[in-house]
Amino acid sequence: MVKPVPEAGVVSYINTIPMIYGIEQKQIPCPWKFHYTTPSAISNLLLSAQVQAGLVSSFSYTTASDDFLILPDISIASQGTVQSVLLFHNTPLPRIQQMHLSTSSLTSCNLMKLLMCLEGAQCQYLDIDGEELLPDNRAVEAVMYIGDRALQELRLGRFSYVSDLAALWYDKFHLPFVFALWIVRRDFARNSPELVQELQSSLHLSISYGQLHRETIARQCAQRIGYSQEESLQYLSCINYRLDSEHIKALKLFYYLLEIYQIIPRAPQLDFFQAE
Template structure:
């Protein structure tokens, strides 16, 4: 039985997906932003996906995690950014416009504001219009993915804060934005295909990092980021899931529960092959 795999159409996913067909994958790929794929994963529309860490925490009893694989940052991530007309420590009482694309980044922002800056009166909401319009009028806004990268290039606000960098400054730990999340039902019913895919994902990642320059040449976003910019971006990401990543992930879940963003701290359950 073939697998249905979610694909976040952001540049940071390219190392996992670009060489996947050459590594033998012949299943179905479904594109979408993180929030859309989170919904498909929860409803069974995809078997597995690199999805928001927060989605795992919400429905962890239905999921397993692929070991060794993540989309993380051990410093600045460059694509999860708070744009503001004022310094972050002065934002109490302000409104922040949110992207509706990612629950993980939205809740990371809320934790940073409350836990690290003790800001208790910041209202965060998805605006009726584009987030970029709020920024153009001098308001504060959160952007993620390629939109964040483009707005940073354009210096769209006087103050730009990288959320992964703030997390590292205050915790000393990597931040795990996305996990490879597998539905337990797929693990049971498509065990052979799941086992094969785990190896294919590692194959694609290894081929990508063997020559990020070649990957950049084949990536359409080179037209606005440049090949060197793409290589620098991928090098600032982490596609592993080691002990430090897991420590950072557990701390994130703990703080989400402390600030009532989660009802409970999830257990981490891994697919065992």
């Protein structure tokens, strides 16, 4: 019997391109089919087993860690500013009373809530469609966007203040922040470890390929978001794709603080896929 092609959800923002460019260009073989969408949509696809793997919000792992395994040595992270996870506000941060949070995001929404808890701030949170730009910013006290929308709003310059969430995290803890992880369903990894191993190797090779083709990638990304090639290169240099010991420390701290501030019931243990 022919095995069905395994499917993975992949975040559709430009910061993913350096990771999957080699695979998309068919320079790196990969037996998986990718579906591109928002982080929160991928999380639902993965939970309902409509895909077997995904590049998802690091927060998603907390929602079903018993069903998931993390692929080692790979993430979407930044050390200091990230430029595409931004709070746009018209009131200084600790005084914000009402904040709109992008429904496309899971990690950044919860990071935002956590940062407000750490400030001792009381705030009401409302959902906003993360792929829609607000037609008018005047009635809004604060809105958090991620990905291409955040980069777009930054260009519009419509708010009095812009806070970069990774920079706020770095100022407090001097650690990188891990926004997204590659996660596989445990049941799938148990039955088809060779396919998970192939996905893992393809992604690692593709990241190396992406590093070699940074300029071409930056040019393509620039066209998509209306940046110059230099601006796009500068933005992409804020993102790193590693998951080393500092990233793991940061991830554990994020989950621990989410538990302490009762945003999640329990910080999960990190379980990684292990190639045979």
